[in-house]
Amino acid sequence: MLGRGVWSSLRQGLSRGLSRKVGGWASGEGRKMDIAGIYPPVTTPFTATAEVDYGKLEENLHKLGAFPFRGFVVQGSNGEFPFLTSSERLEVVSRVRQAMPKDKLLLAGSGCESTQATVEMTVSMAQVGADAAIVVTPCFYRGRMSSAALIHHYTKVADLSPIPVVLYSVPANTGLDLPVDAVVTLSQHPNIVGIKDSGGDVTRMGLIVHKTGRQDFQVLAGSAGFLLASYAVGAVGGVCALANVLGAQVCQLERLCLTGQWEDAQKLQHRLIEPNTAMKQRAAPWEERMCAAVLALCMPSCLTLHSVPPPVPTLGTHSGMPGTPFCCLGCGLSHPRSGLMSPYCPA
Secondary structure (H helix, E strand, O other): OOOHHHHHHHHHHHHHHHHHOOOHHHHOOOOOOOOOEEEOEOOOOEOOOOOEOHHHHHHHHHHHOOOOOOEEEEOOOOOOHHHOOHHHHHHHHHHHHHHOOOOOEEEEEOOOOOHHHHHHHHHHHHHOOOOEEEEEOOOOOHHHOOHHHHHHHHHHHHHHOOOOEEEEEOHHHHOOOOOHHHHHHHOOOOOEEEEEEOOOOHHHHHHHHHHOOOOOOEEEEOOHHHHHHHHHOOOOEEEOHHHHOOHHHHHHHHHHHHOOOHHHHHHHHHHHHHHHHHOOOOOOOHHHHHHHHHHHHHOOOOOOOOOOOOOOOOOEOOOOOOOOOOOOOOOOOEOOOOOOEOOOOOO
């Protein structure tokens, strides 16, 4: 049961959601929120003393705001939400809301292991400025996460959320793929607007698009590596880590797909595969991987889209060397919070 304090918070969140008219369930309009477009999953910078570097976070948002993104995903896997406290998760979303352009959507990760905790976090995310919640599958007891259990979990969250909900399947991190039959059932909920699918199985994505065709439900690809293929089977956009570094190119790939310029889109997709792969080299320092990604695109044999490299986010320090850029997401150094090498790609 939700406590009295949670219900009070829920009522406040519902009131806020109704007043913002961001779309879908919260707006009272007939159609769900349209989430089509490209979103960079924003990283969480840390200082050398393992504190969240809010200054660098806001600096990154100002740089990323120059690109024609539909919005930003905050507190997803690249945001390393498992390393943050609940208050830090909310503060990060609040700071992003204040720093980002007002016409962009903010999708905030609110997933927790229990349904009640997810509801509470979702309501709180709405209160600090999230337009929609992106909710990762609970996975600690993955052996018990049947389709029925996941449908129950997401239905309860969506029922009580003051903002639209986006399902989030990322089996590489959770060891759990949200079953297609569960997605199809959940797509019928008036407050569940889509799914971010990071599994990379384009056949599965096409099947989801096909089976939810009669619902107002949208699919987002979880990587730039299979963005073209995702558009070809009916996806409407992507949450692409590479967009943190090559935002203009990822957005251009989106435009080529949407305008049916498939030959040019194929050429650009081919040229983005190596940069996307370079960003996932876990052993190399962040600076090397960033340069590798840019060089992989800008070599003379490749399609040159810009005369100069795009601006790259400044991602803080934690190596003990002040001023040295790093990404807390897999820079080859120990993570300032866990003491372990972070498994995630910085972009």
